[in-house]
Amino acid sequence: IARLPGFRFFGNVTFGTDISHLEYKQFYDCIVYAVGAETDRHMNIPGEELEGSFSATEFVGWYNGHPDYLHKTFDLSAENIAVIGMGNVAIDAARILAKTADELADSDIADYALEALKHNKVKDIYLIARRGPVQAAFSPQELKELLELEMADVSIDPAALDLDSASEDALKSADKNTADNVCIMRNIHIDPDLSKPRRLHLMFLHSPVELYEKDSKVSGIKLVKNKLELGANGRISSKATEETIDLPVGLVFRSIGYRGRSLPDVPFDTDKAIIPNVCGRVTDLDHDKVIPGEYVIGWAKRGPSGVIGTNKPDAVETTSLLLKDFSENTVDELDDNLKPEAIEAYLKSKNIDYVTFKDWKLLDKYEVEIGHQHGKPREKVTTVKEMLAIIKEQRARQT
Numbered sequence: 580i581a582r583l584p585g586f587r588f589f590g591n592v593t594f595g596t597d598i599s600h601l602e603y604k605q606f607y608d609c610i611v612y613a614v615g616a617e618t619d620r621h622m623n624i625p626g627e628e629l630e631g632s633f634s635a636t637e638f639v640g641w642y643n644g645h646p647d648y649l650h651k652t653f654d655l656s657a658e659n660i661a662v663i664g665m666g667n668v669a670i671d672a673a674r675i676l677a678k679t680a681d682e683l684a685d686s687d688i689a690d691y692a693l694e695a696l697k698h699n700k701v702k703d704i705y706l707i708a709r710r711g712p713v714q715a716a717f718s719p720q721e722l723k724e725l726l727e728l729e730m731a732d733v734s735i736d737p738a739a740l741d742l743d744s745a746s747e748d749a750l751k752s753a754d755k756n757t758a759d760n761v762c763i764m765r766n767i768h769i770d771p772d773l774s775k776p777r778r779l780h781l782m783f784l785h786s787p788v789e790l791y792e793k794d795s796k797v798s799g800i801k802l803v804k805n806k807l808e809l810g811a812n813g814r815i816s817s818k819a820t821e822e823t824i825d826l827p828v829g830l831v832f833r834s835i836g837y838r839g840r841s842l843p844d845v846p847f848d849t850d851k852a853i854i855p856n857v858c859g860r861v862t863d864l865d866h867d868k869v870i871p872g873e874y875v876i877g878w879a880k881r882g883p884s885g886v887i888g889t890n891k892p893d894a895v896e897t898t899s900l901l902l903k904d905f906s907e908n909t910v911d912e913l914d915d916n917l918k919p920e921a922i923e924a925y926l927k928s929k930n931i932d933y934v935t936f937k938d939w940k941l942l943d944k945y946e947v948e949i950g951h952q953h954g955k956p957r958e959k960v961t962t963v964k965e966m967l968a969i970i971k972e973q974r975a976r977q978t
Contacts, residue, residue: 581936586936587919587935587936588934588935588936588939589922589926589933589934589935590933590934590935590938590939591931591932591933591934591963591967592926592931592933594842594843595842595843595844596843597926597929597931598925598926598929598931599843599844600842600843600844600845601844602925604872605913605925606913606917606921606922606925607872607913607922608872608905608910608911608912608913609872609873609874609901609905609910610872610873610874611874611875611876611897611898611901612842612845612854612861612873612874612875612876612879613875613876613877613879614839614840614842614879615837615839615877615878615879615883616837616838616839616840616852616878616879616882616883617837617839617840618837618838618839618840619634619635619636619833619834619835619836619837619838620833620835620836620837620838621833622663622787622833622835624787624788624789624790625789625790626789626790626791626792626797627790627833629790629792629795629796629797630795630796630797631654631657631796631797631829631830631831632790632797632831632833633651633653633830633831633832633833634832634833634834635662635664635668635669635671635672635832635833635834636668636834637651638651638653638672638675638832639668639671639672639675641653641689641692642675642688642689642692642696643688643689643692643959644688644689644692644959644960644961645961646961646962646963649691649961649962653695653830654796654829654830655695655696655698655699655700655701655830656698656700656829657700657701657828657829657830658700658701658702658703658829659701659702659703659704659705659826659827659828659829660676660701660703660704660705660828660829660830660831660832661704661705661707661787661800661826661828661830661831661832662704662705662706662707662831662832662834663707663787663831663832663833663834663835664706664707664708664716664833664834664835664836665706665707665708665715665716665717665781665783666716666717666834667716667717667718667721668834669706669717669832669834670706670717670721670722670724670725671721672832672834673704673706673725673779674721674724674725674728675688675696676696676699676701676704677701677704677725677728677730677731677777677779678696678728678729678730678731679729679730680693680696680697681729682728682729683696684954684955685954685955685956686955686956687950687955687956687957687958687959689959689961690958691961701777702776702777702778703777703778703780704731704777704778704779704780705780705782705826705828706779706780706781706782707782707785707786707787707802708781708782708783708784708785709784709785709786709805709817710783710784710805710807710815710816710817711739711742711743711746711783711784711807711815712735712739712740712742712746712760712761712764712783713742713746713749713750713753713757713761713815714746714749714815715757715760715783717760718756718760719756719759719760719763722760722763722764723763725779726763726767728775728777728779729775730775730776730777731775731776731777731778731779732769732774732775732777732778732779733767733769733778733779733781734767734769734778734779734780734781735764735767735780735781735783736782736783739781739782739783739784740761740764740765743807745807745808745809745815746807746815749815764781782802784804784805784806784807784817785802785803785804785805785824786802786803786805786817786819787800787801787802787831788801788802788803788819788823789801790831791825796829797828797829797830797831798827798828798829799825799826799827799828800825800826800828800831801823801824801825802823802824802825802826803819803820803822803823804819804820804822804823804824805817805818805819805820806818806820836883837878837883838852838883839852839853839854839878839879839882839883840852842854845861845873846861846862846863846864846870848864851882852882853875853878853879853880853881853882854875854879854880856874856875856880857869858896858897858900859874859875859876859880859893859896859897859900859901860873860874860897860900860904861873861874861875871904871909871910871911872904872910872911874897874898874900874901875897876890876893876894876897876898877890877893877894878890880893880897881893932967934966934967934970938970938974941969941970941973941974941977942960942966942969942970942973943957944973945960945969945973946958946959946960
């Protein structure tokens with residue numbers, strides 16, 4: 580896409596802060612919102628606000644060197660950690676916690692995170708899912724990588740793999756990933772004579788109901804045992820029983836889904852956490868008035884569900900309508916004399932230090948070269964200030 584002649588990239592420009600919604604509309608006939616679901620869902624249980632309770636997004640952003648999470652701190656002296664959820668993000672977080680310093684050393688993890696994780700004291704990591712193995716959202720590849728950890732075993736209660744009839748039926752018609760997941764889990768076996776110092780416990784059919792506190796920090800978690808029920812709509816859901824258990828944990832990471840975030844001056848349905856739309860055409864909140872020239876795709880359009888493959892037909896639907904509207908002159912077109920470069924001049928007039936795709940490639944090349952010097956895929960630059968300084972320096976070298 581970046582090689583196409585009409586493509587341009589403007590990085591380091593914040594919508595609604597650096598340039599407003601109305602300002603954007605001065606320069607473009609159409610706007611497509613492809614902003615995803617940026618925030619995470621909360622558990623809404625007592626104790627969630629305690630020190631030691633985080634979203635997995637914060638942790639993943641921190642160890643990946645994302646500038647927004649650079650200053651986060653995590654008490655990695657905890658021997659027991661709970662990860663709520665069992666999607667790929669949850670698995671990623673658990674895997675990083677379970678890895679040794681040597682396993683992390685040749686990755687592109689941020690240097691400050693690597694240094695902190697060297698002193699990680701974790702022994703037991705509990706991955707907790709409200710439903711069963713058939714409903715697990717991680718990929719087989721993510722699960723296999725857990726089983727290859729040098730110093731951590733993966734355990735699962737055999738009873739969790741004794742599927743109820745609804746789950747057995749669901750498994751028969753499930754996709755290959757789900758079938759592979761269940762097959763892999765059924766073959767997990769730990770030799771007690773070759774046990775490793777760290778353990779990852781896959782706990783299905785449990786939900787968090789409370790975080791316990793000691794000295795204003797997380798000290799434990801209360802879980803309720805669930806059972807599965809087949810609804811009239813054919814969906815398998817979890818229902819709490821009367822049985823509960825307590826686990827002593829010093830850190831909790833939640834990864835139970837995402838929510839969309841509103842953009843300044845753009846309609847937003849707070850209940851559904853999406854930009855209101857009809858088949859991708861942005862509407863007002865009552866859905867009775869289409870806003871000409873504004874469109875939405877992906878999770879911001881329909882909510883946080885599905886993967887890249889799900890988003891492709893979704894994007895086709897939206898872009899087909901955009902092209903149809905343009906051909907039928909239902910879009911308010913701008914002056915033909917307005918040149919594409921006008922937005923660049925406008926950003927410069929506001930002293931916005933925007934980054935082009937060519938600039939990004941300079942930064943990418945720098946990170947990869949420095950990383951290779953240290954035996955890593957890349958050495959991530961973790962502050963925007965440093966990124967801009969490196970880009971400026973690399974630009975100067977090319978002139």
